[in-house]
Amino acid sequence: MAEAATMQVSDEVAVTINNMNKWYGSFHVLRDINLTVNRGERIVICGPSGSGKSTLIRCINALEEHQKGSIEVDGTLLSSDLKNIDKIRSEVGMCFQHFNLFPHLTILENCTLAPIWVRKTPKKEAEEIAMHFLEKVKIPDQANKYPGQLSGGQQQRVAIARSLCMKPRIMLFDEPTSALDPEMIKEVLDTMIELAEEGMTMLCVTHEMGFARQVANRVIFMDEGQIVEQNEPEAFFNNPQSPRTQLFLSQILGH
Amino acid sequence: MANTEVSFVRTETLPPMAPPIGEQGIVKWLRENLFATPANGALTLVALYVIYVILSGSMPWIFNGVWNTSSLTECREVLDGTRGACFSVLTERWHQLIYGFKYPPDAYWRPNLTFVLMLVAIAPVLFFDLPRKMLIFTAIFPFLAYWLIWGGTIMTPIIALLGVVAGGFVYTRFVASNFAIGFFGAILAALVVWIIGGFMTPDTANENAMLQAVPSRDMGGYMLNLMLGVVCVSLSIPLGIALALGRQSDMPLIKWICVVFIEFVRGVPLITLLFVASVMLAYMFPPGTTTDLFLRVVIMITMFSAAYIAEVIRGGLAALPKGQYEAADSLGLDYPQAMRLIILPQALKISIPGIVNVAVGLFKDTTLVSVISMFDILGMIRGPILGGAAEWNGVYWELFLFACIIFFVVCYGISQYSQWLERRLATDHR
């Protein structure tokens, strides 16, 4: 708790989710989700596979549509209005489990694509920004290679840098380390910890409990499309309340 | 810390609910699938109009069709100026479309039976789940089919079968010690049996045979397409395997022969190869011999499809992980053993969908023989039926529709099989 406490959480609200419901066909994936995220908060979401974690964070930047309730990001209400979606997406960065780098572009081009075409940044400036973030994720020397030439950990760090180049105010992570070999997990987590220390608002779907303890100020447990339990990491891990949370924790920490 | 209400525990679980109205049922389906945007809606209307045009043009014609007249004029009289199809051309001439115009009508049961038997023989090849014992019938089928379709003395197929059995026996006997001895010994054994058998069969054997002999030039119609398709594809698979292996060989001469052959055949249209069969091959056979056109065409089409199949199999061989080759080597297997036992079974399995696609293409291409005046189904339509006597001169649509349907059914069926197999292989391999 010591480290997490040093990170600032402000009173300003970044994301508000109100009674949000989502169906895939007639399958009720998300049920009555209520969540308020303040600026500077680092939230870890965990839960069994298929519980709707990915769907939840994908709703936040409109990769998925929700059918009931409301989502408000930085004061912008998410609706089918393209303008709002554009605004939200340029404020929210996202990292995927499978990196999703563009294989036909170099690392540098991957990072400058969106700033150039969305933010309308001059190319040179975009490249400077990109190099700045590539340095931050510690791979500036790979800038002219193609994604296929990098290791998984390096690719995920590039994906983080690519999102950061858009200067997002909120970052979403969907199991960023679960497709990686153990020795690469650390390098990605280190990058994310650094990001947290700089005060980025983060929502991470992850099962890296060490990371949760060290960085998160809130841990949310989801099951069957609902938020079952949420608490500060210390309390969450040491003293889970719901039987389902206890079961889940015993399964992933059990060995 | 700002958050006072951080801790939260859900006590009772929310049951799943039905999606809000407008988010379910047919309304939602229509909205999402047909009228998602104005442009999408417009597209739907255009599509509906196209469907309307097609149906309103064809349906009355089909349902008003006449099925039982004996000539076009008669049919027109029955129709009496209304629009309708003269399907009576099909009821009157279906046998010509299917068997050609020279195959003896009282022997139609022979190709029919062959066709049914063929389905049985092919089944174990296409569906791995069927009992492997059925493959024995598959092995006998070619000889049986030959006898049923061409008729004549039963000695011919029996001697051919005996030759193959003798060859197979020699091969299994000697292959364990040395592949080359087994292989060439088998060929030798088969040849010996065939030559002896040829001497033993009397020249007059065909005359009082159980089944009347039918020469190849009397084969026609859709039967000819099927025969060419099945015979050529079956023959070209072993040839294709040999070419694919040859192309991978590290003996430069063999490799280059295969490469030149494959690239040459793939570089020219089938029709030029059919020209070779119809006008050029005669020059290449020894003077005084005549081979029938059917055989010459089979040779050329087989070469043609073998080149394409070789490329498919090469893809299959390349898709095998290198570890398989190394594992086979490290087990101490020699080249023929490694290929026969380890590499080919896997490579062929991956290649089956590709081979099936080649087969479909080839089957469609069998219609090209009508260009070198063989009377396959298309040759029958354009020749004897439309161009012959005046009875049916002018009934295009009914005939073409029939040809389209009969090809579509087979080709679509086979390609659905290939897709099914592809999906299945994709899951098998995990």
Add this chain to the structure above:
Amino acid sequence: MAILSDPPEGPFRLSMLLSDTRYRSLTLQAITALVLALCLAYLYRNISTNLQAQGLSLGFSFLQDPSGYDINQRLVEYTSQSTHARAALVGILNTLLVAVLACITATIFGVIAGVLRLSNNWLVSKLMAFYVEIFRNIPVLIWIIIIFTIMTNVMPTPRAFRGDAATSSMLFDLFAFTNRGVYIPGPGFSNPFFASVGMNWLLVIAVLVGSFFGARAIGTWATKIQEATGDRPTTWYMILGVWLLPVAILLTVMGLTWDIPALKGFNFTGGIKIGGPLIALWFALSIYTGAFIAENVRAGIQAVSKGQTEAAGALGLRPGRIMNLVVLPQALRVIIPPLISQYLNITKNSSLAIAVGYADITATLGGITLNQTGRAIECVLLLMLFYLTASLLISAFMNVYNASIKLKER
């Protein structure tokens, strides 16, 4: 360190030819070479005795003899007095003509059908699936003959356009669809720069090529501006102008006129006549191959994983830009190689011209010339040589392309 051990000493035994790895491959190749040589010699002997028996000898001098037959559809001067070689040239040009036309239209059909098949409009995507399955699974020769039959038997005779009681009329008074072919307005110049018609058209093409580079230059310029300031100037009207203005000016100066087909007596004169066989071949090859191209296009677009679109969307790119910057560059790598082999197929399938009497190289050299001169071997060899050259050129091009787009992997 590897030490190359000397091969074990010992006398050479004959059995080593088969059992020793050093000699076995040589032995096998020697046997193959021998068998091959024997086969070739055997074929050669058969061919020469067969030819002698017919009093023929191999040679290509017959190409210089007058052909003695007419060709309706031709792109260069040709009469029945011209040589067989000239007839072959007419055939080659006709093959290229129909192949190029069919490649263009097949691509258009294929791209439209492939993209629409992925449309989220259920009806449209089903309709396109229907198109693809119907056309792929029925032999192209049947399609050619069906369309040829429509052209010759269903289209009205020119006579039907005549008189007050005409049963047919021209489309927009410009196009006439008859059973002898389709007549369309033919462009001409009242004030040409050059005496030869071809030169004038060459000039027009040169201007269009200039426009192409102009349009490219505008694109480069826009990219430069964008790189410097971040804003990409709107260029579509400039590009439109660069494409249209110069050509329009040139055509006006040269006095473009349209020669509109008109009924004279029992037939149409004026304009350009596109014969029924050409239309049948062109259209049938287009719709047939279009169905295959549609599948390639669909597979190419689907090969770009959904994650790519989502990642681009999450970065804030708009759908149109996602298509241009992320999906298409990747999809094209998948689409173009099979597309080129479809072009190869079109070229080869155009040889089916002979079935409807379109005078391509197969119908001239492999058809009439072969039948008239009896030079089967020479004609078929030349024919194969032509197609082989075309195929090798196309596949060489494809190899270069494939090498240039190969994704860099570890």
